[in-house]
Amino acid sequence: MVSEQIAPYVQAAGRKLGDFGRLGPLSPELAEPVASFASQFEATEYDPQEVYAMLSAPNASYAVVDGSGKLAHISLAYPAEVYNDIWGSLGKLEDYGSFGDDLTDGRHFYYEAVATAPEYQSHGLATLASSLVEIEARAAGYEEMIYLVDEGAVAAHESMGARLTDRTKTMTWDGKNHKFYEMCKLLDDQAISKALQTIMTEEDLKQYVAQAKAAPTIH
Secondary structure (H helix, E strand, O other): OOOHHHHHHHHHHHHHEEEEEEEOOOOOOHHHHHHHHHHHOOOOOOOHHHHHHHHHHOEEEEEEEEEEOOOEEEEEEEEEHHHHHHHHHOHHHHOOOOHHHHHHHEEEEEEEEEEEEEHHOOOOOOHHHHHHHHHHHHHHHOOOEEEEEHHHHHHHHHHHHHHEEEEEEEEOOOOEEEEEEEEEEEHHHHHHHHHHHOOOEEEEHHHHHHHHOOOOOOO
């Protein structure tokens, strides 16, 4: 599960949190355990078919932290223009909405933290995953990151440098409506460094940035 190519560049995070890497290429038989993991810690059920579609999409990049031999965190990330293709192919585009022009301008990358196991929720795994994905997305030529946050998480994301757009969407589960806001974090070394300073050392970050620029893993 752990990418040998990436692991050396996140050694500080690895010592504290387990190994950061990618789960893939995803095979159909892995979709069910990944969906089960996500559903176990989230309020919504994940369909294995949806998980497979998301993680096997063209140009998909998905982060996984494997702590003590088990999954600890899953994130999804891919070029925003792929977003409509995924949900359209499942016939569920209306359920998940659209980001309009942001999906087709070639400048935006989509990121979603799917699930973090309870014992890791205070360890900054989503911050680690999103920041490292942003480094790679910028190295591949993308300018902004799209991700959705609920009302309770807006302030925390803005404090990390995210910019709130005027686009929102409502998703319903457990009989309740949940309002989400679209955030676009500017890809900025200083903001990423600040977000990661308690997770990895400055030298580790410099090495990772250099590696990403030399050979972007997102295409």
